[in-house]
Amino acid sequence: MQGIINTAKELIDRYNTGESIKIMEVCGSHTMAISKYGLRQILPPNIKLISGPGCPVCVTAQNEIDASISLASQGVTIATFGDLVRVPGNDSSLQEERAKGRDVRVFYSPLDALDYAMANPSKEVVFIGIGFETTIPSVAMTIKEAYTKKIKNYSVYCLHKTMPKALEALVVNGSDIQGFLLPGHVSAITGSTIYNFLVDRYNIGGVVSGFEATDILMSVVMILKNLKDPKIEIQYKRVVKEEGNTYAQRLMDEVFEESDAEWRGLGMIEGSGLRIRDKYSEYDAEKKFKIKKPNSSTEIKGCRCGDVLKGIITPKQCPLFGKACTPLNPVGPCMVSSEGSCAAYYKYGE
C-alpha cells in the first residue's frame, strides 16, 4: 500500500508546478474518504482539496426539511434515508418528531419503503426522495412498481437534484477551481460526457474518481497532468463507463422530468432538480398532500454551510465550527450529515 502511495506522491511532484491549485471534490463520499485517509497530509501544501455541494443531505434546503416535518405531523409514515432524520429544520428535526410519536422510519433502500407500504396498507407511506443520480433510479423504480401494482398508499416527496447544473452554477459564480474530482457513484449512472461542458465552456477539466485513497491520488495526478489542456477523464473505470448506465437513465427519464430546484447555500438553480411526471402524479406526495413549502430558507444565524458548500471557506473558517456547532449539537447540515465536509473535518481532527 505504501508503495502505491509513494508512486502517487512521485507523480504528483512531477506534475506539480508549485502554483496554488484548487481541486474541488463534489461528492460527499469523496470528502469523507479524503479526511478518513488523511490525504491532505500526503499532498503538497499548494494543492488544496476543497469540498463542494455533493452531499445530498447538506444541499437539501431548510424549507424542504420543514415541509417534511410538517408532513410527519399530519399522521403519514415518513420513510427516509439515513441521516436526513438528524438535520435540524427551523424548530425541529425528523428525529425529534419521531420521539414525539410521529411515524418516521429509516430505510436502507427505497424498495424497502415500498415493501413496507405494501405490508401496511392502512398507512400512508411517503418516501423523502433526496440525493443525486445515484439514488434517483431506485426511487424511480419504486414509483413505477407502485404504478404497475396499483399501490395506493405510497408516494414520494421529490427533492432530488442533479449534478451538472450545480457545477455550472459554481463555475459561473466565479469560483477559482482548476479541476474537479467528479463523483464516482453519480457518474456510474450518468456517464462522464455530461461534464464535457466544463471543458467546452469554461476550460476546466475533471476526473471521475473512485473512493479509495489511491483512486483519489491518481485522479489528482490526472488533473495535474492536464492542467494546461483540460479534459474530462475517468479514473474509476472499473465502475464507470463513458455512456453510463443507460437502463437507469431511461428509468429516470420515464418517471421524472427536469425542474428548478433550491440548493442550500447555492439558492435556486434552473433545471437542477427533478419532478415526477404527470403520468405518475398520484405518487407525487407534493400533489397528494398539497405540500406547501414554508417560505424560502431562513438560514441559521452564523452558520456558513452555504459558503462551505461553495468552497469559499473551509469548515474551520466558520465561526461556529467546533464551538456552537459539533456533531453532537449540529447547527448546520454540513455538520449533521455523515458525508458533510464540516463533519469530516471535525470527526477526523483536520
Place this chain on the structure above:
Amino acid sequence: MDKVLMSHGGGGSMMQSFISEIFIEKFNNEYLNQMEDAALLPGKTVFTTDSFVVKPVFFPGGDIGRLAICGTVNDISMRGAKPLFLSASFIIEEGFPVDDIKKIVGSMVDAANEAGVQIVTGDTKVVEKNSADGIFINTAGIGILPDGAYVSIKNGKPGDVVIVSGTIGDHGMAVMGAREGLDFDPPLLSDVSPLNKMVEKLMALRDAVKILRDPTRGGVAEVLYEIAGMSNVGIKIHEDKLPVKESVKSACSMLGIDYLHLANEGKLVCVVDKDFAYKALEIMKEDKYGKDAAIIGEIDDSGLVTIETVYGTNRIVDRPIGELLPRIC
C-alpha cells in the same frame, strides 16, 4: 433536550452525557461513581445489570437469550471478576409465541452452562399488545474478584499496550444485516459469547492486566474514548493491525459505517502492561473466543484517540455519537 431520542441509547457520546446528566448526578454514590461496567462492592463482590432489546430477537449466530446471559457475564468479567449468579427478568408483549420463549430460555440455559453461572432469581411481566416490542430481558449478576486483581478503566498509563480479543464488528453487522435483509457470503454470524473463561486465564497475570472492557454499543471506538477519558491518557491504534472480517469491511464501506462503531458481544479490549503484552496475547489466542486476538495500539500521553492509517497518515478516530445511520449514496 425535552424528549429522549434513539441516539440517547446508541452507546456513543450522546448516551454518555445523558447517563452522566440524568442518572449519575442524582444517584451519586461511591460505587456508581466508579463508572465501570460493574460496581465493585465491599467484600470483593462485583455487581452489574443490563437490559436486552435486540431486534430481530433471533439473529444469525444467536438470540436475545444468549445475549442476555453473555452480556451480564461479560460485564462482571470486565472487572476481572468471576461471575457466579444471575437474575433474569422478562417483559413480554401479549401475543408473543410461547415456542419462541422456550427457545430463548433454552439458549439462556446453554449460555449459563457454558459460562458456569446459575440463574437464581427472576421475574416475569406481560404487557398489553403494542406496549412493548416482543420481548425485553433484563439480567443482573454478581461475581467475586480474585486476589491480586485490580482492573479499572482508570488504570491506563502511557506505554501500556492495547489488545483486542478478535475480529471487530461481527455482532453489529450480523444484526444490522438480519434487520435490513443484507446477505453475506459466507454468512456473517454474531460473536455473542461468554468471555469469563478467557478473563480467568488472563487474570493469572494479576495486576499486569489493567483495563478490560467489552466493546458493545458504540464499538471499539467508544471504548477507546472511554479509556482515554477515564485514565486521562491518549491512545494510538494502527489500522493495519485491526482484525476485521472482509465481509464486515465491505458491508461497512457500502453503508458508510465505521466498523470501529459496530457492537461486539464476544470481544474484549484489554490494556496491559507492555512487558506482559505478548503473554496476554498468547493467553487470548489459546482461548476459543480469542483466536484472532491482536495488539492494536498503545497508550500515549497525547490526550487524543488517533489511528495511523494503512497509508501512513494519522487522524483522529471518529467517536460514535449515537444511532448508526447508513449514508445516502
